[in-house]
Amino acid sequence: MPATSLHAKKPTRQVTKLMNATMQCSQQSVLYGQCVLKNYENISKDACMAEFMNYKQCVQKHLGKRW
Amino acid sequence: MLYRGIQTRSLFTTATRLSTTGGTYQVFDRSIKLKQRERAATNEESGMVEYIRDEVARRTIERLAFLKNNFTSTMDFGCNSGNLAKQLCEVNPDDDFRWKDDKALVKSKIQKLYMVDSSESMLYKNQGGKADHEMNIERIVTDEEQYSHPKLTQPDQFDLIVSNLSLHWVNDLPSVFSKLYNSLKPNSCFVGSIFGGDTLFELRTSLQLAEQERNGGISPRVSPFVGSADVGSLMQKAGFQMLTIDVEEIVVDYPDVFALMTDLQLMGESNSNLSTPPKLSKDMLLALQPIYYALHADPKTGHLPATFRFVFMIGWKPGQNFPEPAKRGSGTVKLGDALEQS
Numbered sequence: 001m002p003a004t005s006l007h008a009k010k011p012t013r014q015v016t017k018l019m020n021a022t023m024q025c026s027q028q029s030v031l032y033g034q035c036v037l038k039n040y041e042n043i044s045k046d047a048c049m050a051e052f053m054n055y056k057q058c059v060q061k062h063l064g065k066r067w
Numbered sequence: 068m069l070y071r072g073i074q075t076r077s078l079f080t081t082a083t084r085l086s087t088t089g090g091t092y093q094v095f096d097r098s099i100k101l102k103q104r105e106r107a108a109t110n111e112e113s114g115m116v117e118y119i120r121d122e123v124a125r126r127t128i129e130r131l132a133f134l135k136n137n138f139t140s141t142m143d144f145g146c147n148s149g150n151l152a153k154q155l156c157e158v159n160p161d162d163d164f165r166w167k168d169d170k171a172l173v174k175s176k177i178q179k180l181y182m183v184d185s186s187e188s189m190l191y192k193n194q195g196g197k198a199d200h201e202m203n204i205e206r207i208v209t210d211e212e213q214y215s216h217p218k219l220t221q222p223d224q225f226d227l228i229v230s231n232l233s234l235h236w237v238n239d240l241p242s243v244f245s246k247l248y249n250s251l252k253p254n255s256c257f258v259g260s261i262f263g264g265d266t267l268f269e270l271r272t273s274l275q276l277a278e279q280e281r282n283g284g285i286s287p288r289v290s291p292f293v294g295s296a297d298v299g300s301l302m303q304k305a306g307f308q309m310l311t312i313d314v315e316e317i318v319v320d321y322p323d324v325f326a327l328m329t330d331l332q333l334m335g336e337s338n339s340n341l342s343t344p345p346k347l348s349k350d351m352l353l354a355l356q357p358i359y360y361a362l363h364a365d366p367k368t369g370h371l372p373a374t375f376r377f378v379f380m381i382g383w384k385p386g387q388n389f390p391e392p393a394k395r396g397s398g399t400v401k402l403g404d405a406l407e408q409s
Contacts (some may be wrong), residue, residue, distance in 0.1 A: 018349070019325040022356055032354070033361030036276055040362070043276055045283030052281070052354060059353060067349055 017063060024056035091239040094291065096339045097212060100236050101185055104335035108148065108188035116333040117150060119375055122317060123231050124150040125166075131229075132169035136225045136255055138176040142219075144247065144259075145211050145233020146182040146191050152198035153154070166260070171372045177227075179203045183219065185210045189335065212237050214246045230259040233376070236293060236339070242304035253386025257307065263292050263314065263378035269363040270327065270373060276362070277354040278396050286344030295378045307382025308389070315377050322371035324359045325352075327373050 022029060032055045035048035060066050089140070093395055107113050128151070143151050155174045162170075184190040187208045198204060209216035211233060230246055237243050247257055271289040278285050293301075295314050302310055321327040330339060338344070359371055383389070 015329065016326050016351075018352065019323060019356075022353065023323075029357040030362070033357030036280055036354075036358045037361040040276055043279045045280065047280055054349075055357070056350065056353060 018059070021059045021062040024062040025055055028055035028058045031055070082161040085401065090243075091185075093238050094342055095236050095238055096200050096341045096343075097185075097210065097236070097238070100335075100339040101210075103332075103337050103339060105188045108192050108334035109187055110333060113148075113192075113333045113335075116330045117148065118230055119319070119334075120147050120155060122137070123377060124154040126315070126379070127151060127229060127231055127258060127260065128154060128173050129169055130167075130229075130258060130379070131173045132256075134227075134256065136226065136375060138173070139178045140181070141177045141179070141227040141229065142181040142183060142225045142250070144183050144230040146184050146302040147231070147233065149182055149204075149232065151229060152182065152202055152204060153193060153196070155401055156196075156198045156201045157307050158252060162200075174202065177202065179205065180203050180223075181207055181218070183207045183209060183211070186335070187377065195270050212239060212243060214243060219246075219250060225250050226252055226255045228257045228259075230261075232260060232262060234259065235290065237260040240293070240301055241304055244301055244307070245270055248305045248307060248382075248384055251384040255386075256381055256383045257302075258375040258379075258381050259299065259335050260377045260379045261293060262375065263298070264294050264376050265374055266292050266376045268374060269359060269371070270324070273324070273359040273362060274351075276358050277351050280358075281348075281350050287340050287342060288338055288344050288347070290338065290340065292376075293378065298378050300379055302380060302382045305382075306384065309383045310387050311379075311381040313379050315379060317375045317377075318372045319375065320365065320368070320372055321388060322370065324356045324371060327371065328389055 019033055028051070032051040035051045036043065039047045143149070146152075155170055156175075182190060182204060184206075185208070190206050190208055193199075194206070207216050207218055209219065214220070228251055230247070234240065234243065251257060267289050274288045275285045278288075279340055295312055299310055299312050302312075321330070360369075385391075
């Protein structure tokens with residue numbers, strides 16, 4: 001298939017890198033998701049701040065990039 | 068003199084503003100939409116994301132096979148990459164006999180197919196393919212909302228108009244419907260589909276939650292869609308009669324939210340609201356995946372479902388001998404008697 005050779009040539013997209021990094025942090029990701037699910041009827045800014053920061057730090061570690 | 072000068076100028080500006088907006092409320096930025104679709108069409112991978120348009124084209128062909136009127140001159144309005152023609156000409160050994168018959172019947176009835184789309188790259192993407200060899204196709208590049216191409220503006224010229232998954236980016240639906248009505252020959256029909264109601268509600272709700280939790284507020288990231296009742300009243304206002312409107316749903320499973328958004332982008336279906344929301348930040352993207360997963364994921368497979376809801380519509384332009392409802396009070400049999408008998 002020409003599509004696969006296309007993939008091989010092209011540099012990996014930023015979003016793919018980000019996706020791969022989030023997959024490495026499934027545990028933190030699930031905790032954050034559950035926190036939002038628990039509060040979804042009355043969500044406010046930073047309601048799940050702690051869970052998100054844990055998750056974000058993990059993704060940053062695997063991505064090798066901070067923002 | 069001076070006073071008059073000012074007054075004419077102010078009248079002029081009002082007139083131009085009205086004519087550019089058509090007096091309707093503008094929701095979508097058509098120029099951005101065009102760029103997104105051009106960009107999508109020139110991406111080699113966009114051929115892999117035709118699954119929804121192909122499926123809707125198949126369902127349209129099934130509907131067309133039931134119609135007995137002639138399709139001699141047919142227009143596919145907002146045809147994307149020509150999914151209808153492609154599906155009509157594609158042969159698959161797994162096809163069952165009924166589907167083959169439907170395809171052959173519809174294909175033989177269409178003697179000339181006009182494919183109309185605003186994106187030139189998308190329109191010509193599959194040029195020279197099987198459909199071009201087997202069918203008589205003419206491509207017309209024109210903005211769907213303007214509808215100003217000289218080949219489209221003559222009244223009473225098409226035996227059938229099909230429009231699949233294109234009208235959801237049109238700001239002024241009433242005017243487009245009445246222009247389509249005008250182009251149809253009497254006693255012929257319009258068969259269309261449009262994304263409606265709860266399309267992508269999973270993505271919409273997850274984005275809202277992610278944005279509220281991260282930034283404290285929500286912005287319009289998924290388009291507003293029409294409801295099936297609105298489609299009916301719009302078509303009626305344009306003059307269509309004997310309306311048939313029904314709603315179907317396809318749920319597509321995606322491995323993750325990035326795959327869903329990449330596919331939407333490759334289809335040229337990214338957001339193009341006029342009130343541009345702030346950029347989707349990295350934090351938001353990060354937050355989106357777990358929220359989508361927690362709220363909507365399939366508990367067994369872990370896949371993320373995305374709902375696509377279509378409003379299918381059929382409307383007729385009346386002509387001579389067009390069946391009409393009988394006059395009020397003209398019945399000779401009591402309804403009660405008829406019901407008792409059955």
